Amino acid sequence: MHVVAAVLRDARGRILLARRTAGRDLAGAWEFPGGKVEPGETALQALDRELHEELGIRVLGAEPLVAVPQAYPSKRIVLDVYSVTAFEGTPRGRERQALAWTPPEKLRDYPMPPADRPVVAALTSPARYLISPEPEEPAAWLGKLEKALKGGIRRVQLRARGLPARTLADLAMDARTRCHAAGAELLVNGEPGLAADLGLGLHLRSDQLMALQARPLPAGQLVGASCHDADELAQAERLGLDFAVLGPVRATESHPGATPLGWDRFAALREAVSLPIYALGGMRSADVATARRHGGQGVAGIRAFWPR
Structure with missing residues (x-):
């Protein structure tokens, strides 16, 4: 079933939600207004018709956000x-x-159908997720992090598996200072204790993900995970994680033996969960629009986003 929905904003930047009426599936849940595309209609024709029927307005301009x-x-x-x-x-x-006009940061407070959760993430969370290379020299690494932040990166994963614990903690604190100054989110890879101690987000490896029985950090501290298949995505959703990274979508030099998913398989895995999902593997900034057309939050990567 092809369904269209609208993100409508008022002059204050608030977003309109509509509550599903009694007698419908998921009655009482809040959603972005819209409805089914009828035979012979384009998506934009359906959007205009549905919003006129539901809200009494006419669409004069619209741009794709996410499918x-x-x-x-x-x-x-x-x-x-x-x-x-x-x-x-x-x-x-x-x-x-x-109807409710809602500030973007309050959208997560409303109970919504599963398909609407990735829409909220597309509106409120970064479309690009930088995974850092291993820091060989902390000062040089921090300099490149600052360049990435100046270039617009707003979600960063610090991946440093080869550093001693004290060196990693010092680097994470310095990176936290720079990320917070830029309004960016920082997650550490595979170190739940460090994330808890420093108030940072946590990115779980797939083996860590599958070994957990509960979410490792409280709500309000981001938790993401690396996923490669349906079972791992389902586990990430069961644990109430904030997002997942799924790949490789394309073949990459760093994982030459991995079979790429391709976009169709990415979309097929995406539809089984309501998590926001980043596409990983050979991604560039230009691939954000393609990821969004297949239900993705955006793209994640190292080479495309880390300054040379």
């Missing part, structure tokens, strides 16, 4: 979401549905 494939017990959908850049009229609940 989320999602499997439900009785159906499979693609939620095709557009950011509405201009509209005519004043939104009102023409079907007696409750």
Whole structure:
């Protein structure tokens, strides 16, 4: 089923949510307004019709945000979401549905259908996830981190498996200072104790992920994980993690023996969970739009985002 939905903003930057009415699937949940694409309609025609029927407005301009494939017990959908850049009229609940204008940072507080969770992430979280190379010399590494932050990176994974514990802690504290100054998020790879001590996010290796029985950090401290298949994604969702990285989508020099997933398989794995998912493996900034068309949060990588 092809479904369209709209991200509508008011003059204060708040985003409109509509509550599903009684008698519908997932009644009482909040969602981005929209509905099914009818035979013979384009997605934008359906968006305009649905918003007129539901809210009494007309769409004057819209841009693609993300298309989320999602499997439900009785159906499979693609939620095709557009950011509405201009509209005519004043939104009102023409079907007696409750409406709420919500600041972006409050969207996660609303119970939503599974397909809407990746939409919230696309609106509120970075589209690029930098995985750092191993730090050979901390001062030079920090200098390159600053360049990456100046280039717009806002989510960083510190991966340093070869450093002594004290050196890693010092580096993480210095990196935290730089990331916080830039408004960026910092996660450490594979070190839950260090993440807890320093108030940082944590990125789990797949073996760590599969060995856990509960989320390793409280809500409010980011936890992501590296995933390669459906079982690992399902475990990440069971634990209530914030996002996953899935790959390799393309063949890479760093993993020459790995069979790439390709975009179709990426989308097929994505639809079984509601997690935000980054595509990994041969990714560049230009691939964000492709990842979004297949339900991804964006792209993750080392070479494309780490300054040379």
